[in-house]
Amino acid sequence: MQTHTGSTGSTEPVEPVRVTVVVGSNREGRFGPVVADWLLSRIGDHDDLVAEVVDVAATAALPTTFASDEDAKTQLAAITPKLASADAFIVLTPEYNHSYPAGLKNLIDWHYTEWQAKPVAFVSYGGVSGGLRAVEHLRQVFAELHATTVRDTVSFHNAGASFDEEGQPRDPSGPDAAARTMLGQVVWWGRTLREGRAARAYGG
Numbered sequence: 001m002q003t004h005t006g007s008t009g010s011t012e013p014v015e016p017v018r019v020t021v022v023v024g025s026n027r028e029g030r031f032g033p034v035v036a037d038w039l040l041s042r043i044g045d046h047d048d049l050v051a052e053v054v055d056v057a058a059t060a061a062l063p064t065t066f067a068s069d070e071d072a073k074t075q076l077a078a079i080t081p082k083l084a085s086a087d088a089f090i091v092l093t094p095e096y097n098h099s100y101p102a103g104l105k106n107l108i109d110w111h112y113t114e115w116q117a118k119p120v121a122f123v124s125y126g127g128v129s130g131g132l133r134a135v136e137h138l139r140q141v142f143a144e145l146h147a148t149t150v151r152d153t154v155s156f157h158n159a160g161a162s163f164d165e166e167g168q169p170r171d172p173s174g175p176d177a178a179a180r181t182m183l184g185q186v187v188w189w190g191r192t193l194r195e196g197r198a199a200r201a202y203g204g
Contacts, residue, residue: 017190020086024104083114088190095126119189121150130155
C-alpha cells in the first residue's frame, strides 16, 4: 500500500487498485492460461495493484439468453462480485476470425453496471495480428457499457512461438516494457475513477 501527502501535510495510506483479470477464451487446449500467468506475475510486481481472476472457461452454465436457471445463478454469484468490487479490468483475449470469443461476449453482456465508470485494459494474443483486431472490437463494446478503455495494450504476435516451455516470453524486454506502461495507466485510471465514483454517483 502506498501513501500520499494530504492537504494538511499528513501522510495517508492509498488503497491498491483492485484489478479483475478476465481470461477470455474457453476453447480446449487454449493458450490463454500461459499468457494469464505471465500477466499476473507482472501485476504482482506492483504494490499498488491487487488482482482477482474471472475465467470465461468457468462460465459455461451462463445461457445465451437472460432467462437464468439455477446453474447460471450459481455462476453469477461467484463471478459478479469480482466484477462489482473491481476498480479496473484487464481483458485477456485471443483473436478468432478477426474478433473476440463468443464466451467472452456472453460474460460481458450478463453484466452492465459492474463495468460503468471503470477502466478496461487489454492483453491480446494471436497470429500475425497479435489479437489487436479483437481489441478494437472490444473497445466499441466497452464504450457502450460506459467504461473507459486504456490506450496502451500488450499484444503477443504468433503467441505460441513467443513463449518457451516454462511459459515465459522468449524475449521478455518488449512485453515487460509494454506491461509497465499499461499497468501504470491502469493504476492512474483506476484511482482517478474510484475517487470520482466515491465523490459522485455515476449518472449513466
